[in-house]
Amino acid sequence: MSLLEDIINGKHDGEIDALYGALNQRQSLINGKKKALVMATVRVGDIGVLQNLRKHRGVEINGRQVKVVEKKRSRISVQYTDPGAVFTDKLPFTIPASCFKAKV
Numbered sequence: 175m176s177l178l179e180d181i182i183n184g185k186h187d188g189e190i191d192a193l194y195g196a197l198n199q200r201q202s203l204i205n206g207k208k209k210a211l212v213m214a215t216v217r218v219g220d221i222g223v224l225q226n227l228r229k230h231r232g233v234e235i236n237g238r239q240v241k242v243v244e245k246k247r248s249r250i251s252v253q254y255t256d257p258g259a260v261f262t263d264k265l266p267f268t269i270p271a272s273c274f275k276a277k278v
Contacts, residue, residue: 208272209248215276216250218242222276224252227269242274250274 180186186193216222220242224235240252243266251266252274 205270205272209270212250212271212274212276213245213248216242216245216271216274218244220276221255222252222274224269224273225275226273239277240274 181193222240222242224238224240227235229235239255241255242250243253244251246268248271249268250271251268253264253266
């Protein structure tokens with residue numbers, strides 16, 4: 175059986191809190207690496223898409239194309255580039271660097 179099947183079947187019930195902590199720590203490390211990579215490679219003017227963000231005012235925003243307008247420590251300011259964007263969509267907004275995927 176796989177680890178996931180073992181967890182579902184209760185084999186690791188005594189270790190649930192430790193597993194939860196370890197998974198959260200690993201996820202933080204992964205996001206940190208993504209953030210560092212984006213901050214090292216992204217430049218103002220780069221075009222990319224949004225990823226791993228919650229809906230904004232009930233609207234799905236992941237996959238929407240944006241342009242980087244500013245870099246701030248571990249966050250970047252972006253602006254929608256969609257031709258159908260409404261006026262408020264044209265204002266810059268800040269996102270975590272790990273939520274930007276550059277177009278290749």
